[in-house]
Amino acid sequence: MNKITMQSVRPYDIVLGDELRHDTLNRLKPFNFQKIAIITDEHVAPLYLHDVKSQLESEYTVVDYVIPAGESSKSMAQFEAILSFLNRHHFDRHSAIIALGGGVVGDLAGYVAASYMRGIGFVQMPTTILAHDSSVGGKVAINLDDIKNLVGHFYPPHIVLYDCSTLMTLNDQEWRSGFAEIIKHRYLKPDMLSQLLYHVQSFDELTTKDLEIILGQSIAVKQTIVEADEHEQSIRQHLNLGHTLAHAIESVFADQQVTHGEAVMVGLLFDLYLSDRIHNRRYPYLTDDFLNWLTDLGYHLTLHYWPIQQLIDAMAHDKKNKSGQITCIVLDEHGIPYAKQFSDNEIAQHLHDFTDELRRYTYLRPLI
Numbered sequence: 001m002n003k004i005t006m007q008s009v010r011p012y013d014i015v016l017g018d019e020l021r022h023d024t025l026n027r028l029k030p031f032n033f034q035k036i037a038i039i040t041d042e043h044v045a046p047l048y049l050h051d052v053k054s055q056l057e058s059e060y061t062v063v064d065y066v067i068p069a070g071e072s073s074k075s076m077a078q079f080e081a082i083l084s085f086l087n088r089h090h091f092d093r094h095s096a097i098i099a100l101g102g103g104v105v106g107d108l109a110g111y112v113a114a115s116y117m118r119g120i121g122f123v124q125m126p127t128t129i130l131a132h133d134s135s136v137g138g139k140v141a142i143n144l145d146d147i148k149n150l151v152g153h154f155y156p157p158h159i160v161l162y163d164c165s166t167l168m169t170l171n172d173q174e175w176r177s178g179f180a181e182i183i184k185h186r187y188l189k190p191d192m193l194s195q196l197l198y199h200v201q202s203f204d205e206l207t208t209k210d211l212e213i214i215l216g217q218s219i220a221v222k223q224t225i226v227e228a229d230e231h232e233q234s235i236r237q238h239l240n241l242g243h244t245l246a247h248a249i250e251s252v253f254a255d256q257q258v259t260h261g262e263a264v265m266v267g268l269l270f271d272l273y274l275s276d277r278i279h280n281r282r283y284p285y286l287t288d289d290f291l292n293w294l295t296d297l298g299y300h301l302t303l304h305y306w307p308i309q310q311l312i313d314a315m316a317h318d319k320k321n322k323s324g325q326i327t328c329i330v331l332d333e334h335g336i337p338y339a340k341q342f343s344d345n346e347i348a349q350h351l352h353d354f355t356d357e358l359r360r361y362t363y364l365r366p367l368i
């Protein structure tokens with residue numbers, strides 16, 4: 001069991017532990033919620049909904065709402081449908097929402113919790129590795145016109161209950177997706193992540209104990225950054241390392257089920273490529289060793305074809321952009337992250353050169 005307390009406009013605990021879902025009733029007592037809606041998705045519901053709902057029913061009125069799995073549920077239509085559902089069930093300001101699932105459930109349910117009656121109780125119960133990131137920090141959002149997270153709020157949860165044993169039912173693709181955000185964190189605070197992560201050759205090697213340690217450390221990296229800049233006025237942007245291109249890939253290939261983390265891994269390579277190139281680093285980030293390691297872990301690191309203009313058009317909607325210029329997070333010669341602006345022409349040139357560079361590594365597999 002590991003507990004991290006996040007300082008925030010409304011401080012909250014992040015509790016990690018094995019089989020923690022069976023202790024939900026106990027953990028929610030201090031909040032005095034009166035009614036609870038559990039929002040989950042069609043894959044998670046048959047696995048974990050009963051465990052959570054059955055214990056809460058002894059003390060609360062509990063309803064559940066099951067959304068289709070996948071990114072397309074982060075939509076205005078789902079947002080509106082859940083708001084109406086809460087209204088039909090007479091939810092009020094003493095009510096709460098539990099987000100039981102991955103980042104899609106957490107982002108959508110959190111946006112509902114932030115909006116209904118201008119804010120009701122919100123409990124994150126993440127069930128994916130990636131959701132160690134999405135359940136922490138208070139960013140909640142839906143997509144609009146295939147643009148990622150265009151509409152949302154900063155709305156911290158009242159508590160995060162992270163039952164690490166639920167992660168054992170994730171498939172390989174979801175392990176890769178979740179670990180991409182952990183690998184991203186290692187570039188932001190290299191000393192805060194255990195050596196374990198640097199040496200792992202296959203995710204199967206990791207015990208649940210290893211996993212709990214790595215997730216705790218990765219959350220701690222995010223914590224230090226979010227506590228310093230909760231509303232992303234400055235350094236929180238660094239958590240977007242890899243995301244300018246990743247969000248554009250997710251947007252352009254919205255109909256192809258790209259996972260967020262796998263897109264982040266390709267986007268991370270691009271930002272590392274930019275960092276090497278702009279700072280002319282003596283020891284570059286992008287090396288055969290690194291790309292081989294990621295490939296052995298199962299990552300697909302390139303695209304079959306690169307629709308560069310479409311990607312640039314999507315990047316034009318990135319929330320970090322400034323004065324009409326596209327913003328990427330890069331690392332300087334000392335490895336310190338900062339936000340750098342590029343013209344469309346510069347980004348086009350860098351993307352061309354990046355894709356040429358990737359072609360040199362003939363073993364890379366395409367994501368799409």
Ligand SMILES: NC(=O)c1ccc[n+]([C@@H]2O[C@H](COP(=O)([O-])OP(=O)(O)OC[C@H]3O[C@@H](n4cnc5c(N)ncnc54)[C@H](O)[C@@H]3O)[C@@H](O)[C@H]2O)c1
Pocket residue numbers: 041042043044047069070071074101102103104105107127128129130131133134135136137138139140148166167168169170171174177178259260261
């Ligand atoms: N708010 C933030 O700070 C933040 C941070 C990172 C990512 N995100 C967002 O999170 C989303 C991605 O989250 P995700 O990767 O968790 O995706 P997801 O919620 O779609 O979950 C991935 C898949 O795993 C299934 N699943 C979930 N838990 C499971 C379990 N325990 N066992 C078996 N299957 C399970 C889901 O049904 C889904 O099919 C993206 O929309 C991304 O933009 C938000």
Ligand SMILES: O=C(O)C(=O)C[C@@H](O)[C@H](O)[C@H](O)COP(=O)(O)O
Pocket residue numbers: 133137139148149181236237239240243319
């Ligand atoms: O918490 C943050 O801040 C992040 O940037 C974490 C990202 O991993 C995450 O994907 C987040 O949802 C991106 O937010 P956005 O503001 O770029 O939409």
Ligand SMILES: [Zn+2]
Pocket residue numbers: 133181243260264
């Ligand atoms: Zn992310």
